[in-house]
Amino acid sequence: MxxxxxxxxxxxxxxxxALIQVIPxxxxxxxxxxxxxxxxxxxxxxxxxxxxxxxxxxxxLIHVPRVTRRRTHWEYSLLLIAFMFLMTIIGLPFxxxxxxxTGYWFRFFYNxxxxxxxxxxxxxxxxxxxxxxxxxxxARSLEAALLLISGTILVLRNAPLGTFLIPQIADLxxxxxxxxxxxxxxxxxxxxxxxxxxxxxxxxxGYERGYLRGGE
Amino acid sequence: xxxxPLLLQQILKSGRVSGMVFLLIIAVSAAYFIRRGKxxxxxxxxxxxxxxxxxxxxxxxxxxxRPVFCSHGIASIADATYGPQTIAGLAVLGYVAQLCAKxxxxxxxxxxxxxxxxxxxxxxxxAYRMEGKLDQFRVEDIVYLSGWQFGYSMGYMSLMQREKAxxxxxxxxxxxxxxxxxxxxxxxxxxxxxxxxxxxxIPFFVVATDYTLxxxxxxxxxxxLSKDPAMIGSxxxxxIGKYISIALILLGFVLLIFGNxxxxxxxxx
Numbered sequence: 001m002x003x004x005x006x007x008x009x010x011x012x013x014x015x016x017x018a019l020i021q022v023i024p025x026x027x028x029x030x031x032x033x034x035x036x037x038x039x040x041x042x043x044x045x046x047x048x049x050x051x052x053x054x055x056x057x058x059x060x061l062i063h064v065p066r067v068t069r070r071r072t073h074w075e076y077s078l079l080l081i082a083f084m085f086l087m088t089i090i091g092l093p094f095x096x097x098x099x100x101x102t103g104y105w106f107r108f109f110y111n112x113x114x115x116x117x118x119x120x121x122x123x124x125x126x127x128x129x130x131x132x133x134x135x136x137x138x139a140r141s142l143e144a145a146l147l148l149i150s151g152t153i154l155v156l157r158n159a160p161l162g163t164f165l166i167p168q169i170a171d172l173x174x175x176x177x178x179x180x181x182x183x184x185x186x187x188x189x190x191x192x193x194x195x196x197x198x199x200x201x202x203x204x205x206g207y208e209r210g211y212l213r214g215g216e
Numbered sequence: 217x218x219x220x221p222l223l224l225q226q227i228l229k230s231g232r233v234s235g236m237v238f239l240l241i242i243a244v245s246a247a248y249f250i251r252r253g254k255x256x257x258x259x260x261x262x263x264x265x266x267x268x269x270x271x272x273x274x275x276x277x278x279x280x281x282r283p284v285f286c287s288h289g290i291a292s293i294a295d296a297t298y299g300p301q302t303i304a305g306l307a308v309l310g311y312v313a314q315l316c317a318k319x320x321x322x323x324x325x326x327x328x329x330x331x332x333x334x335x336x337x338x339x340x341x342x343a344y345r346m347e348g349k350l351d352q353f354r355v356e357d358i359v360y361l362s363g364w365q366f367g368y369s370m371g372y373m374s375l376m377q378r379e380k381a382x383x384x385x386x387x388x389x390x391x392x393x394x395x396x397x398x399x400x401x402x403x404x405x406x407x408x409x410x411x412x413x414x415x416x417x418i419p420f421f422v423v424a425t426d427y428t429l430x431x432x433x434x435x436x437x438x439x440x441l442s443k444d445p446a447m448i449g450s451x452x453x454x455x456i457g458k459y460i461s462i463a464l465i466l467l468g469f470v471l472l473i474f475g476n477x478x479x480x481x482x483x484x485x
Contacts, residue, residue, distance in 0.1 A: 026236040027227055044294045044331075051330035058333060058360035072378075114364070121366035125392060128399040128424075135402075136423030147423075185415045188431040192413035194457040195435030196300040197239065201246045202439070202450050203303065210307025210438045211293070211335055 011206045018204055059084065150176050233485040241460065246453035253449025261448055266409055266427035267440050270308070270385060273407040273426075274315045277382025283322035283357075285381045285401075286312040288336065289388020289412065290328040290368060298389040300435065301413050302332060305388030306339060307438030308411075312385055313343030317352065321382075325358045326375060328368040333360050369393035373400040381406040386425075387434050390417050398424035411437070 017040055023029065024037050063077035071077075090105040098104045137152075139145035156162030157173025202208035228236070249259070277284045288305025291298035309325065316323040325340060327333045337358045344353035361371035373396060376384065384401035386394075387410070394410075394417040401408045402424055410421040411429025421428045429437065432454060439447035468479035 026229055026232050026239075028229060048292075048294070048331050051333065054333050055330040055360045055363070058327075058358070062356050062359060118364075118366050121370060121396075122392060125395055128395045129420075132395060132399055132402075132420065132424045188413075188415050188418070190461050191432035191454075191458065192415075192435070194242070194454045194461070195413070195432030197242050197457065198246055198450055198454050199300050199303060199435040199438070201243050201453070202250075202447065204243075205247065205250065207250065207444070207447055207450065208303070208307065208438055210310050210339075210442075211303050212338075 007209065007212055010212050011209070015204055015206065018200075056084075150180075231484060234483045238457075238460070242453050242457050245456045246450045249449035249452040250446045251449075253445040253447070256445065258445040258448055259452050261440065261451065264429065264433055264436070264440055266411060266429040266433065267437055269407075269409050269427040270312060270441075271315065273383035273385060273409055274312065274319060274321060276407050278319045278321045280382045282382025282406075283324050283379050284312065284316050284383045284385070285324050285326065285372075285376060285406070286385045287326050287372070287388065287397075288332065289386070289390050290365060290393065291389030292329045293332050293335065298414075301389035302329070304411075304434045304437055306332070306335060308385065308387040308434075308441065309336060310339045310343060311441040313340040314347065317344040317347035317349050320349070320352065322354070323357060324375060324379060324381075326368070326372045327358065327360045328363060328365070330360065330363065333358070365391065365393060369396045372397055376400050376404050376406065380404055384408045384425075385410075386421075387411040387429060387437060389414055390421075395420040395424060401425070 020033075020037055020040050024033050059080070063081055065071075066077040067074050067081070087106075087109065090099055090103065090109065091101060093100045095103060100106065133151070136144070137148045139148050153169060153176060154173050156166065156169045157177075163170045199208060203211075253259070274284055286309050288302050288309055289298075291302045293299050293302045293306075295302075313323055323340060325336050327336055337355065340358055341350070341353050341355075344350050359371070359375065361368045361375075369392075372393070375381075376397075377400060381401060381404050384397070384406040386397060386408070390397075390410075390412045391414065394412065394414075398408060398410060398421060408425035409427045409429075410425040411434040412418060412421060413431045413434055415431070418428065418430055436451050436454070439451055464479055464483075471478055472480075
């Protein structure tokens with residue numbers, strides 16, 4: 001196997017850089033080590049920026065053939081490519097031409113295209129919640145019945161009409177939210193934290209290799 | 217000259233000592249149980265229906281002749297808090313890719329984080345290589361959609377509708393897009409397996425998908441699916457951490473009743 005494809009090298013790099021982050025978090029190791037730690041964090045930013053090219057290539061790889069071969073909905077792909085280059089150009093740091101992230105054109109497209117699109121897509125969740133709740137809120141089992149009851153109480157607690165008609169529902173809703181819900185939330189968070197910790201240890205020990213070409 | 221308490225106080229960062237001790241206990245336990253696992257003493261691991269359902273979901277998609285979607289969430293792998301969820305999701309992706317290559321079913325991997333893209337691509341490519349079906353690997357099916365959260369979810373939803381997903385496996389860090397993806401998956405008739413450690417998104421996955429991995433289950437996924445005795449052994453360390461947490465909670469609770477906040481003070485060391 002060629003040296004570049006050997007899995008031991010990325011594992012060694014992972015272990016070294018993880019230790020550079022973990023040990024100074026707990027132990028004071030002096031300004032020199034802390035400077036290295038800081039520098040490693042900056043490297044991740046550099047790597048992320050370099051990855052932009054990969055994203056660009058991937059998008060072009062998918063959308064250019066779709067446009068050239070006139071596949072279904074090729075017009076959307078053309079729009080995507082056009083906007084990708086447009087936003088790149090108007091985002092270039094030339095303030096004298098009104099370009100750049102604070103320039104007129106970038107803010108124009110950001111405020112009039114991206115922001116309304118974000119708000120609309122976020123709003124779609126309300127409809128999905130309704131359809132998902134319709135399916136889920138059926139008392140087919142004890143757990144589903146509990147979900148139905150607690151869900152109904154919380155819906156009424158959050159709706160002005162609910163607290164107007166039944167004032168006590170506010171206290172009951174708060175109790176469900178702050179006591180049983182919080183207890184379960186914290187239990188899941190503790191379990192999740194422990195799981196992440198053990199996963200990190202497996203990575204440090206070189207056993208967890210799922211992120212390295214599937215581990216082989 | 218030995219290490220004096222004063223020197224220790226200067227070396228160890230205040231407020232992080234209890235965390236370090238806890239981490240060391242878990243690390244030593246994990247190392248010990250990994251060794252035991254390697255020696256053949258594999259601990260009992262309860263069934264995780266969500267992980268077992270992955271095979272069923274891929275099998276169903278194969279029979280239907282529809283593609284499998286597998287995503288690893290939208291968190292960056294470099295993120296200290298949410299990155300582990302992406303690592304867990306990538307471990308699941310490796311398993312899914314291997315099964316898809318084996319059955320000859322198309323696998324589509326929607327990606328949001330650019331840094332994760334080459335990793336996801338390598339994982340899938342290697343799975344096809346290992347199955348001897350590298351010719352069936354389609355690089356254009358590892359799709360970078362958008363770094364913008366809703367751009368990603370919009371692209372993911374459109375892809376599922378266009379390609380008529382047969383299975384949708386989502387394990388990793390998800391936020392507001394979780395319900396959008398799960399609902400569209402349901403609408404196109406995909407069998408769905410989801411999992412996240414983001415507590416605020418778990419209810420959405422529970423109501424909208426067929427199987428949900430909750431919190432710690434996603435971190436155990438890599439070990440569970442690999443069936444590697446050493447990896448399975450490490451999961452026991454999670455249980456040890458839980459026992460310590462439960463003991464601290466109970467002890468702290470009892471001591472607080474008697475007006476003693478010793479446990480709280482100890483955790484602040």
